[in-house]
Amino acid sequence: MRERMPGPEILPALQSPSSLPDSSMPFAPKPHSALLIVGHGSTENPDSSTPYFEHADEIRRRGLFAEVHCCFWKEEPSMREAPYMIDADEIYVVPDFISEGYFTQDVIPREFGITPPTSQVGGKTFHYCLPVGVHRSMTDLILRRAREVAPDVDPAETTLIITGHGTGLNQNSTKAIRDQVDLIIASGAGYRHVSDAFMEEPPLIAEWDQMSPTPNVIVVPFFISDGLHSYQDIPVLLGIEAEPGAAASQREIFRHNPYRLRGKTLYYSSAIGTERLIADVILDQISDFDQTHGISQVSA
Numbered sequence: 001m002r003e004r005m006p007g008p009e010i011l012p013a014l015q016s017p018s019s020l021p022d023s024s025m026p027f028a029p030k031p032h033s034a035l036l037i038v039g040h041g042s043t044e045n046p047d048s049s050t051p052y053f054e055h056a057d058e059i060r061r062r063g064l065f066a067e068v069h070c071c072f073w074k075e076e077p078s079m080r081e082a083p084y085m086i087d088a089d090e091i092y093v094v095p096d097f098i099s100e101g102y103f104t105q106d107v108i109p110r111e112f113g114i115t116p117p118t119s120q121v122g123g124k125t126f127h128y129c130l131p132v133g134v135h136r137s138m139t140d141l142i143l144r145r146a147r148e149v150a151p152d153v154d155p156a157e158t159t160l161i162i163t164g165h166g167t168g169l170n171q172n173s174t175k176a177i178r179d180q181v182d183l184i185i186a187s188g189a190g191y192r193h194v195s196d197a198f199m200e201e202p203p204l205i206a207e208w209d210q211m212s213p214t215p216n217v218i219v220v221p222f223f224i225s226d227g228l229h230s231y232q233d234i235p236v237l238l239g240i241e242a243e244p245g246a247a248a249s250q251r252e253i254f255r256h257n258p259y260r261l262r263g264k265t266l267y268y269s270s271a272i273g274t275e276r277l278i279a280d281v282i283l284d285q286i287s288d289f290d291q292t293h294g295i296s297q298v299s300a
Contacts, residue, residue: 027064027283034067034088035059037282038079038108039096041072049075051225051273052096058279073103079111083122090125094282098133098222099176117293129289132281133176139183141275146218149257149269155190159212163205163234164222166198174198177222199233206237209262217266224273240268
């Protein structure tokens with residue numbers, strides 16, 4: 001368990017509003033390049049792909065790329081189909097995933113036939129960026145979401161839990177959440193306890209009350225969409241629901257906060273990936289890619 005008491009160290013950069021992505025910050029347009037946002041998708045939940053299309057629509061609205069597309073592992077259009085939808089010869093591929101893990105390191109490169117960071121495939125240049133969830137601004141987005149869902153609680157009387165899936169396929173899938181726990185503690189946000197928790201590996205989110213020595217508990221799902229896990233599986237594990245319910249679009253589970261459960265006051269937020277500022281995180285990952293790999297900020 002990554003449970004910590006807040007320490008004395010404070011990192012000013014994490015407290016500054018400037019560390020949040022800001023749509024007013026300049027992003028050099030790439031009028032001859034395409035942006036391809038890659039998501040997981042779901043065959044079981046109709047809401048799974050909604051945030052990806054919303055992120056794409058926001059970036060498309062700004063007119064920064066010649067084309068903006070989405071593709072998925074479990075939905076259409078598929079990753080293998082996506083390159084045939086794109087006319088541009090240069091494509092920035094951004095995994096709209098929460099961590100570096102099995103899908104971002106193995107599945108996506110395999111499906112596109114690329115070797116990161118840059119590959120030439122079928123006459124097109126693919127630039128493969130880091131997933132949105134590992135960007136430095138995610139810490140601030142988590143804290144923002146926690147404040148939104150429980151604006152009146154005293155952090156000193158509150159446990160903040162960041163929850164994810166957990167998988168044995170690739171330990172980096174849990175590393176991103178554990179890193180966020182450490183960063184939140186170091187930020188001086190003031191929460192009495194901060195912990196990671198997972199659906200399928202210890203510490204288990206089903207035992208949230210046992211890892212929370214405070215009267216208030218905030219749980220933030222570290223997922224991109226309010227899909228199968230965050231709106232159907234985790235509410236059962238928390239005790240909010242007796243059995244998996246309908247899709248997120250058919251329910252208002254987070255609007256019923258707070259929940260009085262197991263002798264505590266529980267606040268449950270929507271998934272972090274539904275935050276509107278994720279569109280800016282996508283652009284930040286592209287800017288970081290260009291800077292890291294020495295690519296001109298304006299495509300020729």
